[in-house]
Structure formats: structure tokens, C-alpha cells
Amino acid sequence: LSVDEIHQMVEAYGDGALRARRAGFDAVEVIASVSYTISQFLSPLTNVRTDEYGGSLENRMRFLLDIIENIQSKTGEDYPITCRLSGADLMEPKGYDLEDTKGMARILEKAGIAEIDVMSGWHYAKVPIIQTPVPQGAWVYLAEGVKSAVNIPVAAGTQIQDPMVAERVVAEGKADMVYMARALVADPELPNKAREGRLDDIRPCMNCCRCISAVDDPPVFCSVNARMGREAEYPSERPAASSKSVLVVGAGPGGMEAARIASLRGHKVTLCDQNPRLGGALLLASITNRRMEPVLNYMRREIEKLPIEVKLNTQVTPALIEKMRPEVVVLALGGAASALEVPGGSGDIVLDRGDVQAIFAGHASKKGGSLERSVSYLGALFVRYLYKPSVMRWLLKFSFPFKKRVVVVGGNFAGCELAETLVDRGKKVTIIEESGRLGSDIEITHRWVFLDKLRKAGTKMFKEAKVTEITNKGIKISHAGSTEFIEADTVVGVGITTNTGLAQELEGKVPELHLVGDCAEPGKLMEAIASGFLAGQKI
Numbered sequence: 001l002s003v004d005e006i007h008q009m010v011e012a013y014g015d016g017a018l019r020a021r022r023a024g025f026d027a028v029e030v031i032a033s034v035s036y037t038i039s040q041f042l043s044p045l046t047n048v049r050t051d052e053y054g055g056s057l058e059n060r061m062r063f064l065l066d067i068i069e070n071i072q073s074k075t076g077e078d079y080p081i082t083c084r085l086s087g088a089d090l091m092e093p094k095g096y097d098l099e100d101t102k103g104m105a106r107i108l109e110k111a112g113i114a115e116i117d118v119m120s121g122w123h124y125a126k127v128p129i130i131q132t133p134v135p136q137g138a139w140v141y142l143a144e145g146v147k148s149a150v151n152i153p154v155a156a157g158t159q160i161q162d163p164m165v166a167e168r169v170v171a172e173g174k175a176d177m178v179y180m181a182r183a184l185v186a187d188p189e190l191p192n193k194a195r196e197g198r199l200d201d202i203r204p205c206m207n208c209c210r211c212i213s214a215v216d217d218p219p220v221f222c223s224v225n226a227r228m229g230r231e232a233e234y235p236s237e238r239p240a241a242s243s244k245s246v247l248v249v250g251a252g253p254g255g256m257e258a259a260r261i262a263s264l265r266g267h268k269v270t271l272c273d274q275n276p277r278l279g280g281a282l283l284l285a286s287i288t289n290r291r292m293e294p295v296l297n298y299m300r301r302e303i304e305k306l307p308i309e310v311k312l313n314t315q316v317t318p319a320l321i322e323k324m325r326p327e328v329v330v331l332a333l334g335g336a337a338s339a340l341e342v343p344g345g346s347g348d349i350v351l352d353r354g355d356v357q358a359i360f361a362g363h364a365s366k367k368g369g370s371l372e373r374s375v376s377y378l379g380a381l382f383v384r385y386l387y388k389p390s391v392m393r394w395l396l397k398f399s400f401p402f403k404k405r406v407v408v409v410g411g412n413f414a415g416c417e418l419a420e421t422l423v424d425r426g427k428k429v430t431i432i433e434e435s436g437r438l439g440s441d442i443e444i445t446h447r448w449v450f451l452d453k454l455r456k457a458g459t460k461m462f463k464e465a466k467v468t469e470i471t472n473k474g475i476k477i478s479h480a481g482s483t484e485f486i487e488a489d490t491v492v493g494v495g496i497t498t499n500t501g502l503a504q505e506l507e508g509k510v511p512e513l514h515l516v517g518d519c520a521e522p523g524k525l526m527e528a529i530a531s532g533f534l535a536g537q538k539i
Contacts, residue, residue: 014070027080035122045095080114087142090121102149118143144174163194204294209445223526226533247326252280254517254532255332261536335518338495344470403489410494411438423457
């Protein structure tokens with residue numbers, strides 16, 4: 001930037017702040033963090049200028065201080081200005097650390113800043129910052145350090161979604177307040193619910209960062225809050241014109257959401273599932289990803305609070321539907337597992353997505369010898385009656401249902417997440433992906449973390465590779481113009497396709513029919529919940 005361009009930007013910041021005050025906002029915040037332009041001036045890693053805007057800390061802060069002064073001159077010195085800093089950039093090589101940020105904070109306090117919000121890292125840092133493996137509150141020490149250096153209020157931000165964690169941060173004096181963003185996308189009423197002690201009513205953020213993807217593909221949507229991005233069309237649940245009897249078949253995330261919305265709108269809802277508990281695909285997901293478990297528990301509680309008749313261990317057939325005579329049928333059956341259509345694709349060492357989900361839902365595996373089937377049967381009884389995701393994560397340390405050497409066929413999100421779970425439990429994992437990109441459907445914020453962790457764990461990952469044969473000793477693949485044999489004890493196919501068989505049987509036999517979730521179009525949790533939400537609104 002030329003000096004003239006810098007001056008133009010300074011004026012633009014001041015003009016923007018003035019517009020904010022005139023519009024009725026009580027304060028403005030200047031973002032000088034996470035690798036945005038101002039923070040690039042602050043860091044000696046990116047600021048190599050030799051004029052008055054580079055060199056010493058005072059010079060590197062000149063752009064930010066000029067902005068603050070311009071805002072003050074236009075809005076008045078009585079108008080609060082806050083500033084967001086990265087407590088440390090976490091870059092390699094390092095640009096600035098906590099001690100440097102303390103120095104910046106002292107200068108900002110003298111400049112009249114009313115409060116400092118402390119984030120962590122830069123977007124380009126090769127350190128997990130906001131990803132699922134990072135514990136909530138992990139970066140509070142940065143805010144605590146800045147707070148020790150100044151006398152103005154300091155807020156802690158980054159990777160805090162739980163109000164109890166936020167409460168503890170403030171109670172322990174590590175920060176004066178806590179900033180949240182993704183948690184409020186998941187549940188905009190979080191502060192009110194927390195204030196009222198309704199913690200179980202808070203829809204939990206699962207830390208997936210789908211909302212952040214809106215930077216490149218707006219509008220903002222949320223995996224767990226289907227109303228996000230649709231508020232204008234669905235500000236609340238409008239009462240139905242007439243109450244109908246609604247049968248929802250399948251108690252996964254899409255089915256539970258459809259049942260919830262339909263019930264809130266006044267319909268008489270029956271929710272059926274062939275498994276012994278609510279959850280569907282979330283049962284397995286909450287094992288491989290511990291941040292899914294609170295989502296599963298929340299959705300179950302929401303069903304329990306409503307006058308929904310729940311029928312578990314119930315196989316819904318056309319005959320049963322004819323007997324129940326519902327006015328509306330919502331099919332949320334989940335997707336059908338894609339078969340590995342190669343020689344040996346249905347062998348004893350092969351599990352598909354449906355097999356794995358069934359095992360963790362409490363159904364015994366039909367694969368393997370008599371001893372393995374007996375062990376699986378006992379495990380299924382345990383799961384059926386004593387299921388807890390935390391217990392299931394512990395069981396995965398043993399050969400249930402995976403043995404030591406596992407090949408995962410499919411390098412999408414489901415495959416990579418399963419692989420991560422397995423390597424965490426000491427399994428030797430290989431991933432086979434037909435396309436040229438592993439994890440193509442993983443959010444950009446998470447993708448590099450997944451792949452980096454798998455590489456460091458010694459996971460073999462093949463792109464543009466095709467399975468040609470499976471034997472009881474392993475799997476044969478075609479890759480880079482040659483054939484390779486990979487020894488394996490278990491082969492897992494994670495492919496999924498639509499599941500419309502029951503829908504075709506019911507066509508023209510029920511007054512109103514909706515398909516939601518993977519049975520209509522395979523997707524991730526966001527698509528399943530959104531389709532259930534929309535179906536419930538349309539009934």
C-alpha cells in the first residue's frame with residue numbers, strides 16, 4: 001500500500017464508524033487480528049516497510065492508531081471504540097507473541113480504547129485453533145495475559161461455545177467477558193437461556209465450521225440450526241391450518257427434526273425407528289466425533305418434551321402404514337450403503353456403512369466365523385441396553401468391530417473421520433479414494449487438520465485409486481498404472497446412496513409423502529436436519 005492508500009483507508013474506517021453511530025450502534029470494534037490487513041501491519045513477519053508504518057512496534061501500530069484517532073475525531077471521544085487483537089499469531093516463523101500483544105494493549109489503552117477482545121492465531125497458522133480437537137477455553141491464557149497488562153476490560157474469544165466454560169472464565173478472573181460467534185449461530189437465544197438456567201434447552205454448536213464456509217459461499221447456514229439463513233421465510237413455527245396425523249419413519253437427525261417441527265405446528269406425530277434408541281446416523285457420528293454427542297442428546301430431549309409418540313424397535317412396512325392410516329408420511333430412513341461391487345466385495349472381512357451403523361445401534365454383525373458372531377452378539381446386547389458414546393469409544397480400543405489393520409474405502413468426510421477415530425485407537429489404517437482429492441467435502445477449516453493428523457499417524461492414503469478385488473487377507477487396488485495389494489483384517493466401505501424403495505411402494509397410497517435426509521439425497525448433518533425442518537414446515 002502507498003501512504004496515500006493508507007490515508008484513504010484510515011478515512012474510510014472513520015466514515016464507517018460515523019455511519020454506525022448514526023445508525024444507533026452503541027460502539028464500534030476495530031478488527032486488528034487473525035491476519036486481516038491491520039494485523040499484517042502489526043506483525044514484523046508481514047510488515048517489512050521501511051517508512052513510518054514499519055520497523056518498531058510504535059511504527060507498526062501507526063496504521064491502527066491513525067484509524068482510532070480518525071474514528072474519535074468523527075464520532076466524538078465519548079463514543080466507545082473497542083479493538084480485537086490476536087493474543088499471539090501462532091505463525092511459524094513467529095511474527096508476534098503474547099508479550100508483544102501486551103505491549104500493543106498498553107498502547108491501545110493510552111489511545112483511549114474502551115475494551116480489548118483477545119482472539120488467538122492467524123488464519124494461516126499451521127496450528128489447530130478452532131477445530132474440533134481443540135478443547136474449549138484452550139486460548140483463554142492469551143486474554144488472561146493481556147488482562148494482566150491493562151486496566152480496561154478484556155474479553156476472551158476463540159473456541160468457547162459452552163456457557164459454563166464462559167462462566168468459569170469470568171468467575172476465575174481470567175477475562176471480564178467472553179465473546180461468542182458460532183455458538184450464537186447455533187442458538188441465538190443462548191444468552192437468554194443461560195441467564196434463565198435453561199442449559200438443556202441450548203442447541204449446542206458442534207464446531208463443524210459450516211457457517212465459516214459462507215465466506216466463500218453465502219448465505220450463512222448452520223448444521224444444527226436449520227432456521228439460520230431462512231429467518232425471513234420461517235421466523236417461527238406457524239400453526240398448521242389443520243392438525244394432521246403424521247407418521248415419521250426413521251429417528252435420525254432428519255426424522256427427529258421433521259417430527260419436532262410438525263409437532264410444534266400442532267400436528268399429531270408418531271415417530272418410528274427399527275433401532276432401540278433415537279439417533280440414526282448420529283449414533284455412530286457421536287462415537288467418531290465427541291462434539292456430536294451433545295447434539296444427539298439435545299435432539300432427543302427436544303423429542304421427549306413434545307407430545308410425540310415414539311415407537312422404537314419398530315420395522316415400518318407398507319402393511320403397518322396401511323393399518324395406521326396416517327394423513328402424512330415422512331420417510332427419513334437414512335441412505336442405503338453402496339456395495340463394493342468387486343470380487344470379494346461381500347466377504348467376511350468387509351463391512352459397509354450400514355453394517356457399522358447397525359452394530360453401534362445394537363444389532364449383531366452377521367459377518368465372520370462362529371466365535372466372531374458370538375462376540376458380536378454379546379457386544380450388540382451390551383450396546384442395546386447399556387449404550388453410551390463414551391463407552392463405545394472405549395470399546396473401539398479393542399477388536400469391536402474393527403481388527404488391527406483396517407482399509408477404509410472412501411476418502412470423503414465420513415471416511416476420514418472414521419480413519420481418525422481408528423488411528424486414535426491404535427489401528428493401522430489405509431484410505432482408498434477414487435477421486436483426485438481426499439476430504440473434498442470437508443470444510444476448509446478442518447480439512448488440513450484431518451489430513452495432517454492422519455499423515456503424522458502413518459496412515460496410507462491413496463488418491464485416484466480403484467479397488468479391484470477383496471480377499472480374506474486384504475484388498476487389491478489399481479493405482480498410478482500399477483496394481484498393489486494391501487493386507488487388511490477389516491475393509492470398510494463408507495459409500496452411501498439414496499434409499500427410495502419404501503417411497504416407491506407408497507407412491508399414490510398415502511395422501512401426503514415427504515422424503516428427508518440421506519434417503520432422498522445423501523449429505524451431511526446440515527442437509528439432513530435442514531430437509532427435516534423444511535418438511536415439517538410444509539405439512
